[in-house]
Amino acid sequence: MRSLRRTLLVASTLTAMLPLAAGPARAVQPEEVMKDPAQEARAREISAGLRCLVCQNQSIDDSDAPLARDLRLIVRDRIRAGDDNRQVEDYVVRRYGEFVLLRPVLGWHTLLLWLTPLAALLLGGFGLWRLARRRAPPPAAALSASEEAEVAALLRRK
């Protein structure tokens, strides 16, 4: 599988958006499916958030790599053992590290990442507000006496 991906990487066109992790799609196999539909649904939900470690940007739910299959089975084993979703995730993270989470945790090292959308919006908004204030037309000053006279003269000429 890994050599397949490397070939694809080389072969993919400059910007063809075809995600590079593509391969024959198998993902979840029928025999992996849990008997209890509620538990299976939970397993799918958790799997969609766990990264296939040997693929590029693919969840274990979508991946056909053997390692992804192992992870899917681990997730189902933990559910069967009575873990809640959080505990399953913690279990997998303990074994494979934070890299496995497709949704990064909120922590000091990801603060900048999570703050980006709001920060960009606020910074932009603040900049606009500053600009609007600076660019507001100055209050029209009253004409001085000499200007008044000039205007009157111009109007008369017309």
Next chain:
Amino acid sequence: MLVEVGHFALALALALSLVQAVMPIWAARTGDPALRQVATPAALGAFACVLFAFAALTYAHATSDFSVQNVVENSHTTKPFLYKLSGVWGNHEGSMLLWILILTLFGALVAVAHDSVPPVLRAHTLSVQGLITFVFVLFIITTSNPFTRATPAPLEGNDLNPLLQDVGLAVHPPLLYVGYVGFSITFAFAAAALIEGRIDAVWARAVRPWTLVAWSFLTLGIAMGSYWAYYELGWGGWWFWDPVENASLMPWIAGTALLHSTVVMEKRDALKVWTVLLSILTFSLSLLGTFIVRSGLLTSVHTFATDPTRGVFILGILVLFIGGSLTLFAWRAPLLRQGGLFAPISREGALVMNNLFLVAACATVLVGTLYPLLLEMATGEKISVGPPFFNMTFVPLAVPLLLIVPFGQTLAWKRGDALAAAQRLFAALALALAVGLATLALTWGGPVLAPVGIGLGAYLVVGSALEIITRARGYGSNRTSAPGLVWRRAIGLPRSAWGTALAHGGVGIVVLGIAAQGWATEGLATLKPGETLATGPYVATLERVSPRSGPNYEETAAILTVRDRNGNAVGAVDTGKRFYPSRRMTVTESGLLTVGASQVYASLGEVHPDGTIGLRLYYKPLVLLIWLGAVVMALGGAVSLTDRRMRVGAPTRARTKSLPPNAVPAE
């Protein structure tokens, strides 16, 4: 022989693009207009040379000339002819050649564009464009020569990657590149404006058609790529927030912002400095996308390490153009005079909001894409930023933006009336609310956010239609309800008004399609022939599993009949696994059955020795709306492009601006 001539043509293009880059600047220094004129033939010559080189490579591919390394690596005698042609750009070297082909084509178009562009501006624009061409041709010649000979020439080639043997490859990259590279023109115009230190509505008018072309093609390219990934990858997703996808989405978002800010600049002479900056940023993101994909840095650090020359070269190009243009911006932007005051509640104000949200969304995608890499470099920690992050951050930024779209269209320039706009949009708001609530009631117990999305999509579509109707009915004493007159007036509205309505309606259609995926269902089973698998409103029966063979592959195909829940036949669909012996690769061919705008999607899994197969069946309600909406958006861009003011060319500066007929009257 032809191959060598093609190679030589590339070298010639390198020289010509250097002439194109240098002469106009030199002319500005010496004040010699004749020297300035040299840029035009140089640009045309560079295009001709690259076109010849491209034709030479295409000929080598078409005739399976295995004395050329590029053909050996990507072609095979049994490969269907269409893929022999599309295989030209189905590899690094060829795709870069296509890149510069489009780059020089745009350069040539600017060179021959009629007098809508003032000569000095055109010369400087051609100069910047020439510099971009020069650097990229240099990149190809030194690191990615497609004309390298293979000695000894093998008898057979390695074939093209099977995943790329698809009509998608023939269509997607050219569309995408016209989009990507089209923004080089706006970039060149921006740099030229900075060099001149002058910018005005004429500039905006000159830039706008190019932005429209680039944006429309990029929209189509992304949509095409998304559909290709959807049916080719076999698990039914249509957007994966993959770094490679993000690389194309970022210039699209920035380009959308640019499209809107040039409107403000053209009509109201405001947002000049910002528009210039956006032009620079948009093309910079195109270049960044090229770097991301070509260096392979984001997908794997190892790919980068195996061939660092290319990555380092593109990084150099990136630094040169982004760094250079931003320096130029910092130095010269203060010279650009600001103009056009407006109140916060106005068409301009709404377009500024559009830009604010788009830029925030773009920043989010950019940071999300690069963050894992930067964090690893800084601290060594490895994290992943996947679809859940992007969905959680991008959607909240997109929704408010979509909500203000119909408002922006309705508000008057300069100073608008929010209450009056809301009154005019009342029908759209009420209808959207009704549609959303009805959907929620009909699908009670299902997803909750999807009906909200349906309401939002309906709001956008109806809001766009309403904009046309309101304008056609007229205002004040001109107001009429006579259908014939309204129809005639609607036809007579400026094409740009139709373009806007179409593009915004298209966004609504996309939103409808995306929201409907909330009701998508999936079935998964191991089946024997004769057994059934149900999903959504459909039931599929496995008729048989049979072998088939194609020109360069062997296939195991599962043939299915699809019925609705009442047992009425809807259609047949087949899905297969293709084995390509030349590459020793197996690829899943998904099967699609289209019912209206919805699809039944079948994907073959494991084929077991006992005759059973693993089958995955999806029901994708209204999924086609996602891409159809994108096509409508691009169509809106095309209609806008035929607007009178684009065809007629720029008016002279002395003429006073008059409002187009039926325009929203200023207060």
